[in-house]
């Protein structure tokens with residue numbers, strides 16, 4: 402009898418534990434679904450931040466930049482007529498040979514040459530997909546600056562000749 406008194410609460414504990422566990426199950430399922438819905442960063446974004454943002458960082462100021470922000474590259478390469486495939490090919494061509502024909506000669510004049518850095522084509526294709534499909538981070542001043550540099554009648558892009566607008 403004494404054993405029963407000791408055992409009963411123990412049994413109760415085990416039972417409760419079990420029932421708690423079965424209650425946990427639907428919760429786990431919800432979190433799995435939630436995970437699938439919260440978009441993980443695109444792999445191209447991760448590679449781009451690792452391989453390209455050391456120079457093409459959107460956060461660097463105009464005066465301290467060592468290369469154009471990726472958003473500027475996007476706008477010089479991607480217009481309404483270029484397909485994702487064409488852009489991907491152009492980006493692969495450029496990264497494999499940064500001496501090839503330039504779409505941004507002003508950037509070359511201002512920042513000097515981009516060094517050749519071996520990157521697998523598949524990685525560049527992922528970067529291209531991210532740039533093509535998603536909105537990129539850009540500095541606050543970028544929009545006004547870009548519009549100013551491409552005003553109608555100004556002819557070629559003056560992106561890298563204009564100064565960054567003062568923010569104070």
Ligand code: HEC
Nearest residue numbers: 452453456467468474495503504505508509512513514515
């Ligand atoms: C070590 C610095 C550095 C890194 C890292 C770098 N770039 Fe550049 N990139 C530059 C510079 C400097 C320029 C401007 C010079 C030029 O156009 O010749 C440039 C220009 C470009 C251009 C414009 C080319 C044109 O048509 O004029 C593209 C596209 C580009 N980079 C893509 C990339 C991509 C994609 C990566 C990452 C895989 C990358 N860059 C990594 C320095 C860098």
